[in-house]
């Protein structure tokens with residue numbers, strides 16, 4: 152009798168999470184960013200939020216931020232996930248970054264084309280968001296902008312293995328997130344949100360000023376899977392942007 156009850160509960164839980172996961176959203180048409188807030192009650196913040204990401208960073212308005220970014224990343228096992236919206240690399244134990252004076256553990260990074268953040272109206276073809284979490288549950292994202300140019304060696308194995316359909320595959324070799332970073336960690340900081348539904352706020356963004364490169368072949372291999380997976384820039388609503396070096 153007990154066993155039957157457990158099975159019934161698991162089934163109920165599974166169908167509930169399926170129902171939540173089944174709210175279909177995307178980047179174009181009726182299920183695109185302009186309508187995210189209406190697709191589900193859980194997505195309301197996408198419409199009502201006042202500190203949403205991404206933004207167009209107006210560099211002339213940036214005040215000074217004295218805290219430099221320090222990273223303490225290390226090689227980690229992980230998996231490459233196609234979640235239907237992006238390619239995401241989950242890192243089991245990838246080390247940490249010190250952002251705004253606080254330590255955050257890196258959880259994953261994922262990619263967008265074109266880049267979500269703009270700098271003084273300029274758009275970039277691609278970006279990576281490195282997602283971190285502090286011990287008290289706060290989220291912080293380091294954004295890396297990409298120009299088209301040389302092949303990105305750090306991402307080579309990941310691009311070779313990324314699943315074309317929803318699913319995941321283990322990393323063949325441990326990945327160190329520091330391999331992706333540009334030479335300078337000078338940054339723009341702003342307070343924002345997740346850039347995907349439910350768009351929850353309280354996320355600090357550190358967008359690195361120095362872009363890195365990926366080859367046009369790498370960019371088109373990503374676009375074959377996700378032709379466009381960037382949310383448009385959102386209103387600043389009086390937020391302060393700071394910059395640090």
Ligand SMILES: [Zn+2]
Pocket residue numbers: 261262263280346
């Ligand atoms: Zn992102």
